[in-house]
Structures are given as C-alpha cells and as structure tokens.
Amino acid sequence: MRHVDVLIIGGGPAGISAAIWCKRLGIDCLLLEEQSQLGGQLFNIFNEIIDYPGMRTKNGIEMQREMVKHFVEMDCLYEVNTKVLFIDERSKTVKVKKQAKKQEICYTYLILATGSSQRKLGVPGEQQMIDRGEVYSASADGERLKGKTVAIIGGGDRAFEGAHLLSSKAREVYLIHRSTRFKAREQYVERIISNPCIKVMTDTEVTAIHGDRHVTSIDLESKNKEYKNKEYKNKEYKNLLVDAVLIRLGVAPNVDLIKGKVATAQNGLIVTDDVHQSSNPFIYAIGDSCTTPLFSSISSSAGQGAIVAKQLSSMLNI
Numbered sequence: 001m002r003h004v005d006v007l008i009i010g011g012g013p014a015g016i017s018a019a020i021w022c023k024r025l026g027i028d029c030l031l032l033e034e035q036s037q038l039g040g041q042l043f044n045i046f047n048e049i050i051d052y053p054g055m056r057t058k059n060g061i062e063m064q065r066e067m068v069k070h071f072v073e074m075d076c077l078y079e080v081n082t083k084v085l086f087i088d089e090r091s092k093t094v095k096v097k098k099q100a101k102k103q104e105i106c107y108t109y110l111i112l113a114t115g116s117s118q119r120k121l122g123v124p125g126e127q128q129m130i131d132r133g134e135v136y137s138a139s140a141d142g143e144r145l146k147g148k149t150v151a152i153i154g155g156g157d158r159a160f161e162g163a164h165l166l167s168s169k170a171r172e173v174y175l176i177h178r179s180t181r182f183k184a185r186e187q188y189v190e191r192i193i194s195n196p197c198i199k200v201m202t203d204t205e206v207t208a209i210h211g212d213r214h215v216t217s218i219d220l221e222s223k224n225k226e227y228k229n230k231e232y233k234n235k236e237y238k239n240l241l242v243d244a245v246l247i248r249l250g251v252a253p254n255v256d257l258i259k260g261k262v263a264t265a266q267n268g269l270i271v272t273d274d275v276h277q278s279s280n281p282f283i284y285a286i287g288d289s290c291t292t293p294l295f296s297s298i299s300s301s302a303g304q305g306a307i308v309a310k311q312l313s314s315m316l317n318i
C-alpha cells in the first residue's frame with residue numbers, strides 16, 4: 001500500500017499552502033482533491049480580491065491560476081479527481097476513489113483542508129435548480145438577471161449585499177428571511193430597508209422551489225405575516241412568482257468525512273489547538289473546516305497551512 005508522511009485532503013488555499021510549505025521543508029507529502037482542478041472556493045469568487053497581500057486579482061479564478069502555477073512550479077505532489085471516501089484513523093489509512101478506481105493510502109499525519117460549502121434550504125426543487133445550473137452570483141450575473149424577479153434567501157451580509165447589487169438590475173428583488181433579526185451588518189440592513197426596489201419579508205420560510213426547465217415560483221410560509229415593507233403588511237403570500245432564487249444562508253464546514261472521529265464544535269467546525277492539531281494527535285485541520293466563517297479568508301487559510309507544515313516538520317524530525 002502507498003504510504004506518505006503527510007496526506008492533505010483538499011486543494012483549496014489551505015491545502016495548497018500546506019503542500020507548498022511541506023515541499024519547502026522537505027516533507028514527503030501528497031495532496032488529494034476531488035474536483036478536476038485545485039482551487040476550492042476560489043472558483044466561486046467573482047468579485048475583485050483586494051485583501052491578499054501582494055496579489056490583487058480581478059476575481060478568484062485569476063488567483064487560482066497564480067496559486068496553482070506556484071504550486072506546480074514547486075513540484076508539489078497531487079492528484080485531482082480523487083475523492084477521499086473514508087478515513088480509518090486506527091490503521092491511519094484513507095480509502096479514495098479516482099474515477100472508477102478505488103485505492104487505499106496510508107499516512108503518518110493527515111491534514112484536513114476540506115473547506116466549507118454553501119448551506120442549503122433542504123426544500124423540494126432546490127437540488128433540481130442547482131443541477132440545472134441556476135446558480136447565480138449577484139456581482140457577476142447582473143446582466144443575466146436584468147429585468148427578472150429575483151428572490152434572495154438569507155439574513156446575513158451576503159444576502160444583503162446581493163440584494164443591493166441586484167436592485168439596480170432586476171425588475172423586482174425580494175429578500176426573504178425566516179427570522180425578524182438579521183445577522184447582516186447594521187449599515188447593510190439600513191441601506192436595504194430604505195431601498196424601495198427591495199421588498200423585505202421577515203419571519204417567512206421558503207418551503208418549495210417550482211419550475212421544470214427554470215425556476216418559475218416559490219412557496220412561502222409566513223409565521224406572522226409581518227413584512228417589513230408596508231405594502232406587504234398583513235398580506236399572506238403562499239406562492240410568489242420569481243425567475244431566480246439566490247440562496248445565501250451562509251456556509252457549513254465539510255466535515256462529514258471526519259464526524260465522530262475527532263472533536264467538533266456545535267457549529268460543526270473541527271476543534272483544533274494553536275498548531276491546528278485535532279483531538280486525534282495524527283490528524284490536523286486547517287482553513288474553513290476549522291475556522292469560524294466570520295474569521296475565514298484566503299490569507300488565514302494559507303497561514304494555517306504554513307503553521308501545520310512547520311509543526312509536522314518538527315514532529316517528523318526533519
């Protein structure tokens with residue numbers, strides 16, 4: 001069976017950084033990524049990235065190219081299209097699937113850099129909508145959504161930012177939130193509430209998304225029919241005709257693989273110490289898999305990759 005000293009699961013900024021640092025420190029290391037390309041969430045960033053020191057890029061794809069170029073130039077060992085299916089922490093082995101082939105890889109230390117994913121509503125029609133490719137970015141898809149009726153679901157910064165961006169393009173924007181309290185920053189909330197082009201519905205849940213070839217409407221369930229915009233007060237909406245739905249419910253760490261094998265917090269994040277060791281001394285976690293969303297970033301993920309590689313270098317006596 002193949003053995004590596006350090007096995008990294010996930011090829012986003014955290015995993016890429018850890019692999020570059022392992023290479024620099026002379027550690028025998030292999031990175032596995034389930035997608036066909038390295039980069040993780042960088043592929044979802046359509047806005048300019050202005051907060052990574054020394055690299056200002058017009059979007060995430062440009063940063064992905066720069067990071068992968070560096071990674072490849074460093075001759076880091078990696079495999080794409082390779083999904084880790086199972087971790088056996090007792091034998092320190094992972095089971096992986098590469099296309100149709102399954103294999104096992106043995107490790108001395110494991111780094112989980114599995115990142116995070118957008119939370120879903122979990123309602124009928126949602127997955128079909130995603131599978132049809134009806135996934136929009138408020139900053140990049142303004143032209144695609146021009147003149148359409150759009151529903152944005154969520155109460156955080158991204159939902160409010162999206163509503164603001166689309167209010168000048170879409171015909172109508174509904175911001176729908178299941179509570180009356182918003183997590184978004186106060187200045188965002190004020191800007192949206194006072195925007196006559198955005199209809200804010202609170203205490204309202206989306207219960208289904210309809211449409212065969214594209215989204216046509218959503219079902220809503222209102223707890224107390226109290227909508228923020230006066231014109232909706234006391235009106236009960238059961239079905240709302242919309243052309244597009246943007247789900248902005250925040251992110252959840254990708255930790256299914258390790259559930260029950262290392263300690264996780266109530267919010268699902270892997271619990272680590274200051275060198276990113278988990279409750280299992282041979283398993284480390286970095287990036288969004290262990291970082292509160294409020295504090296996660298490309299630079300913090302990259303920094304955690306450096307910390308863990310340096311720690312493992314000393315553990316391996318290199």
Ligand SMILES: Cc1cc2nc3c(=O)[nH]c(=O)nc-3n(C[C@H](O)[C@H](O)[C@H](O)COP(=O)(O)OP(=O)(O)OC[C@H]3O[C@@H](n4cnc5c(N)ncnc54)[C@H](O)[C@@H]3O)c2cc1C
Binds near residue numbers: 012013
């Ligand atoms: C829209 C958007 C805008 C953002 N804008 C910014 C910004 O401007 N500045 C900033 O600093 N940050 C920004 N971020 C946050 C930043 O992208 C993340 O914090 C960062 O990508 C986290 O890196 P990561 O490596 O931990 O995880 P990810 O980037 O999520 O990468 C994890 C990787 O692990 C892989 N993986 C998961 N499970 C397995 C498995 N079982 N087997 C193999 N591979 C697996 C995934 O396929 C993925 O490629 C933004 C995020 C989004 C979504």
